[in-house]
Amino acid sequence: MAKTLPKTDVVIVGVGWGGGIIASELTKQGLNVVGLERGKERKTEDYYMVHDELRYALRYELMQDLSKETITFRSNEKIRALPMRQYGSFLLGDGLGGAGVHWNGQTYRFLPYDFEIRSKTIERYGKNKIPAEMTIQDWGITYDELEPYFDKFEKTTGISGEENPYGGKRSSPYPTPPMKKSPAITMFQEATTRLKLKPYMMPSANLSQDYTNPDGISRAACQYCGYCERFGCEYGAKADPVVTVIPVANKTGKFEIRTHSNVRRVLHKGGKATGVMYTDVTTGEDIVQPADIVVLTSYVFNNVRLLLMSGIGKPYDPSKGTGAIGRNYAYQVIKGSAAGFFEKQEFNTFAGAGALGVSIDDYNGDNFDHSDLKFIHGGVISLSQTGARPIQNNTTPSGTPSWGADFKAKSVYYANRTLAVGTQGSSMAYKHHFLDLDPTYKDAFGDPLIRITFDFEDQDREMAKFLAEKCSGILKEMGADKIDYLKELGPYEIMSYQSTHNTGGVIMGASPADSATNNYCQMWDAENVFVMGASSFPQNAGYNPTATVGALAYRAAEGIMKYREKGGMLV
Amino acid sequence: MVENDQQKTAGRKTVDGSSRRRFLVNSGYALGGLVVGGALGTLIKPKTTEQTAPDKTNGEQAATPKNYNQALMFFTQEQFQIAESAMERIFPEDDTGPGATSLGVAFFLDHQLAGEWGFNSRDYMSPPFFAGEKEQGYQGRLKRREIFEIGLRELENYSQQQYQSRFVKLTPEQQDEVLKAFEADTVKLTTISAGSFFKMLRSSTLEGAYSDPLYGGNANMSGWKMRNYPGSQMSYLDAIDKDFTKIEPSSLQDHLAMN
């Protein structure tokens, strides 16, 4: 029998960006919050030996231990899903701060078009522009309604940036100025300007200068150390939950973090949650934590998995297109990129920061005419300088053998002569892309793994090719002597790292008919359960997701306070 | 660049190394106007010549102390020799600089296979095992240490079969032919895929050449020096907006020693 603890106002499952924001906002307003985190405690002092590419980037020091839990994957319903036995396509967060500890910090606001994609696409191109199988939806919230929360997230984190010429209206400028410009960034800026495109500095959560946020949290400026994504920041310069929102919650005395606590079920009765059951992974003991409100912030996969295992909400049925939990799984199409080789110039690419870069949005959203194109949307194109660490950066011009003397000579010669221009291509939702419970494979507790059914579609292939050509054109204008770029996207595969931008499964919307939550992330089928993260996205935009995750979390926190007062559905 | 850095740092109230560490340990990040940022921002250590130029001296061979790290944790002597010769072909010594052997790459691989990576400790290794589609990645039940044991033996078998000679005794050209046959998967093995084994051998070679010397490869940071990679530096604040600058590399041991 599981031990039952005293009831708390709110229990949070997973303490990354989503959980950290909810904790800080609710405890500031006096609620008692328990945060259950399956991984361990993390702090800035842990990163004393962090400039270690092998340990952090290739052996995944900070990420989820796959021997205990992974996902299974199949390209379509006809084949057997098999476990992702080793890391590849995406890297899952674990421990206090979640993936927020080892993210890059590229912090874009989605475009106004993204939130109303279905209506705006039909408005401009007619209904036939959207294939029947493509289940994209409006979010049930507009950019303007979400703007104050983007603003809040940017101020908490101190985002360094300059206004995006294609962006939605802003209530205030970025809290800190853009990052420093490397020579490569300047070249991209000049080249894109000559091409009549509109470059702007990438919005960055690596601080351009020392900054104190509205909660009184002070952080140091970024040192461009080049060990950022996949690593923790030894300066606290990179905004992560551990150095921003979690200390705010801790200071109230109302936040109790329990690490090593793996939540396995949301308990419920009569259409409302009563708490959660978790296992203390250090002792193996099962524990019940009763709560008035349950908040799931355990990333896309476990948000969906916990709901399905607990029997909350209607599971998605791909054959009929009905049900909500697991619906509209989407990703990011990032392979549409190009590499340029420069004979006459070497670059300081060993230096960099996770979100140091320059971008254009001329081929993102609906910022360009798609009438004659076989796809909708697009993606941001950027040159980012994140630190070209030597094990993972051995790009050589096409035609070079992959080993031996020639490979060695070329990889060494081009080590500091290669620049990449890449994209964060959007990813549309399809009826046959979804998440459900795997019938065969189990985690360390014997619970089913989550199963992904996903592949790239014609939309993705056309878009990736189009974007790769644009990337190549920019590198040409920058003066690259040789350029390699993606010619054919190929099928989605689980082995090579693409991005940890998984989305959907518990999507928000205007109606319970085609969504799991309302626009406060409140579940239609259980009013005291709030589920947030990129699982809320009905499809993915042409940007990294976390600014939007943060904005939704701030809005959900407001919703939870309202719910606490009045009860009932907020929408 | 090094001089530059030094001047700049000297101009900004430098805190010595040990107090920086104490600072990090004691303070954490606190609320309410405690300016963590400002203080930390000044903690970039000055670069002195002692720290960055340990190997500039002549006759370094003679001065180099014995490397007690160079012994075997996992491989037999024979396996070690095959691995070392194969990796030297993948990353040969030439005008560009040292190759896999003198960088200690085979010792790196031996040490890695002896530990959790060799045991696939953090991979999902639960049954059932099914052959999957290419897109689904590795689905075998063998651990990396087992794959290497089999793969190295098969390199040997194939050499005997093709050339009636041990792999390590083949000419470099013949060794390349053997490796190419593995890479292209034309060697049909029953237990493992020759092509996947070759990929592992190749990626381990790059890991050994370029990881921090603490792991047993990249001897004397020579892998980094070859491509002008500065290793672990606390800050590039003064380099980031400049043209390419050569910076003497620094390792995690240097970092530890300074703090």
Ligand SMILES: Cc1cc2nc3c(=O)[nH]c(=O)nc-3n(C[C@H](O)[C@H](O)[C@H](O)COP(=O)(O)OP(=O)(O)OC[C@H]3O[C@@H](n4cnc5c(N)ncnc54)[C@H](O)[C@@H]3O)c2cc1C
């Ligand atoms: C290498 C890398 C680079 C990235 N770069 C960017 C970027 O530049 N820009 C951007 O926008 N995004 C980026 N991302 C994505 C970004 O990190 C995520 O979008 C973000 O951190 C998600 O926050 P979250 O709170 O939703 O989930 P997470 O950070 O994943 O947090 C979920 C937490 O829940 C815990 N948990 C899960 N299941 C359970 C359970 N059953 N019980 C208890 N606890 C549980 C996990 O341990 C984890 O701590 C990057 C990701 C990676 C890996």
Ligand code: SF4
């Ligand atoms: S690049 Fe900047 S933000 Fe990233 S880890 Fe280094 S100092 Fe921190």
